[in-house]
Amino acid sequence: MVKPSRRFRTLLTGIAFATLISGCSTTPEKSGERDTEALITFAENAALDGHYEAAGNAYKQLALLAPANLRADYQLKAATLLLEGNYIAQAKRTLQTIPTATLTPMQQLTLNLLGARIALAEAEPARALELLQQPPSPQTTREQRAEYHLLRAQAYRRAGNLIEAVREYIQREPYLAAPFEVPPETVAAEIEDNQLLIWQTLMMLSETMLEQLRIDPPPDTFSGWLELALLAKNTQRSDATSSARIALSLAIWRERYPDLNVSENILAAIDSWQAGDLQRPEKIALLLPMDGNFSKVARVIRDGFFAAHYNEKSDEKAPSIRIYDTAQEGRTITELYQLAVDDGAEFIVGPLEKTDVDALLKGDNITLPTLTLNYSSDTTMAIDNLYQYGLSPEDEARQLAERAWLDGYNQALAIVPEGAWGARILQAFNERWEGLNGTVVEHQSYASSKNDFSVPLRDLLNIDESQRRKKKLQRLLGSQLKFEPRRRQDADFIFMTAFPRQARLLKPQLKFHYAGDLPVYATSHLYAGYQDKEANRDLDQITFCDIPWVLNNSAEAGNLKSRIEKLWPEQSRQYTRFYAMGIDAYRLVPQLRHMARFRYERLNGETGSLSLNEQNRIFRQLPWAHFKRGIARPL
Template identity: 35%
Template structure:
């Protein structure tokens, strides 16, 4: 950072005094904390509670440990040492919970679970209320880390926190559960309230990151639509909009931040977090880039490559940061006379600092087997093996499996806990069925019916009848007629134990399947699907049969305010079927400048045309999509209504077949 930039940065932070008195100490939280039992309850003599030294799972040893993970693991070990030196059972449980929380933050869930099991094992049958609460709270924390919102909700409901520390933990877990279930502004509100009761600067900084993660998860439309009378939350929203704008125009970010500081001089955001946020945004933004794009410009993938290239170049010419625009070179990877490795080395020899490509899975699989790459490589597809340990390898694409998993998450959030799956008898269909079913059940749902359909026919009656058990209904009807020796009128009765359908289909198949669902007595069952049911172009006549179908799709398709949309339509009107690949090219260009920020910060998102983008622990891009429902043959964007979670133990006994 140059002297001028550093000076502006320092002036900004000096302007930004932290006045905790401006926090609105919400009445409910204040009363909640006033009920804390300050004095310790009767403690029990502990049985032998020597710390179980956590054994590192073999899978964890394969992944390089980050500096932050190492620090958190050391912190956990210190808490375990204190537990070892204590003769008080309640105190031991407290230290183990603190150790487990550090392990959870370090993404070492198995080690956290070991501590939970140790606390349970050492707790006597008459354990005090503090220890019982510790078990419930830590159980909820682990369930949240494993993204099981149903189980987490049950543990939180059971918890009766005793100490002030437990009360704060309880409230933080409720905020985490709000985040997990998609209630992002609820999470922001809880954590803004919580901030007023946090004393330690590290705790405040951690809380600020959680607030930022919730705000960053909002789509641009959601962020811009937020209104509040709370000045602290209003300041956070204002900051999020400033930083969101800065992702597209980094050169004006500093001035916008100074203006934000002027508008919010007493905002309680911590200096440490704000300084870290600014530094992370600027770290990679002022560096000159030389991008090499390696795509197959001929052959079977040439049209796909052309759409991506057009999107990438459109983003380049529309880039407002003229002072730091990169140099871009294109290489044709379809030339059999040169391997990808040769093109890669050639690009680096010519000065490439970043590489976009390859597109084919075979080459990406090979890259994923290497230990490290000389420069960052952003692929445009994903390797078959999810685990990625290759330094500088980042994977990006329009993964249908990711979309299926997001359908599973929305269904669970909407209390749809018993699913039927209808998918095509193809490799693509099996992949979507597997992705949805595994993720749905890991979140607490149950897949009760699965049926595939042939893609070579438009007649879906037989597999749909099997899916809904309508043939069994007919058999029961015939048995009744045989018993009474008379003909009777009967309406087929579909199975009643499912409350949603996941449909894996293209737009062509979905147009035939949705009317067939309704004909076979499933008009009241909600049907969810992926972006593949929509062409991306409004066609009321052909899509009228899709009415009621809920699906996820790109912001580029559902909420597009980008000037590049008009560029695409005007210049490539006959390539509308490739519109999502054009958006992929746009995001690939901008991600080159945001990968470092995404990698360093677990709370970081990039607001892209293909979705709200985050980097997972395997350096694979994940995208949070938007939701739409067909109405009158037209997809209508909506924000899903998220009810309170239902106890799975209650729903599992209802509506038996």
């Protein structure tokens, strides 16, 4: 939550004082001018301090005071600031008060751009595209045209039309050229970012689609991008002997599209692929605890790792994999790591336990490329050759905060399990939510072993305060009152972390406590990973994130998944996400060096769209789903 600064409090006092003395003025015109100047100063400084609602309301007040020719500008400014603060409903109401008949072309485009932003926040990409049907007029600014194409691209992506999104990103680029007062490096960074959006979108398309859509001959810009993406996809799956051919193909592409100035980072990434950055090591050491508390999860990860190994279709020689048991007595994790090095391992995967990861990092003897299967306690440490990967619930909490913010919410309630695990998830959510200027108005924890969560839910929803008001009124009036308790009204959604049993109890109990109308956003833990229509009926309308392995039904993933389910029917239901983790761990091994060089590159894996941050931690971008009639349906 943004706390009022001293400057903001001073301005607020000044506005009140100006309003108080304005009645003493003998000239109404001068009084109005002073009020306008004070409101403008207040609004500008409130916006600088991040108080967007106050700033927006000040501009709405200015619109009431302004002459007719300035009124629309103030209203549009009010809506813009309210959107900055994510006050979607208020911004929408403000736009609805603007008469459109007298708007200039620039004002009309601004109105449509703001309306499209609101439509995207309300998950209505079709409405956004409808508002942006009319191309900008010649009188509009370069910045407005750039935003117009960006919003259309975002709407097409939300609607699943990736190819039209690419067209819009391409059309946006000419309008990113900045005026002379803007530093050239700023312009270059904006163009680079836009090209990365083009590239990431293209790489989500299949080779067949890229081939079919490449209709116009060179030097057509759109066809040039499609051809380069097709070349990159061919490169990714080529073996080492084809590097010369790929280099020649890239040179031919440059000749065919000489005016297409693609980012050197993108071209360097393709060069690195053909130069052998993706070669798989010949010997892999897999460090896992085969006994103890983590042994069941370890065995599932192992089986997923080997399933990916045997499922791989490649002309290259398959690597040999040797397992080292980190649970055996008499050896520390650093000693076991060194043993794997001495045995000739070229790449190490593991360990799994967080304490072992921490010990390995403290040992300062990471001599081989290493992919741990958990994250260290130190979130800031980055070591060359060491990459960290796991199914982090904190990543999910942060993405839920971002999703709720994009959906237009400001005020959160949070409920998580008691204990350190729940506290970690809550902290991750709080930090990201408050970083977005959202407010957590209340949070509570519950005992997972119980069935009745009335006490934490009543505290979360402030039901007892409603009861206290009733009793106070009865004492004052001296009579009994007809009364229905009310929940608090200052929250617009609930963040929840719960496993399936608890989630199926929490959702109906929220409804019982008058919160059935509040949207619920949950981490993947509420979903067992398989369809159970009757058991999950109480989870209807909950929005949650989960891994593609669980939510998607692609043919490639489906074939491997069905084979795993036949081999290990019981474990595949209980530990399905860890099979996916083992598969992605295997697939990450040849990719990590490349991902470290080009941080924007992603691996579309079974546990998410995987990227590498500056601390060499794998970040998982997850797809979304919600329950409808007891079925988890991808969004």
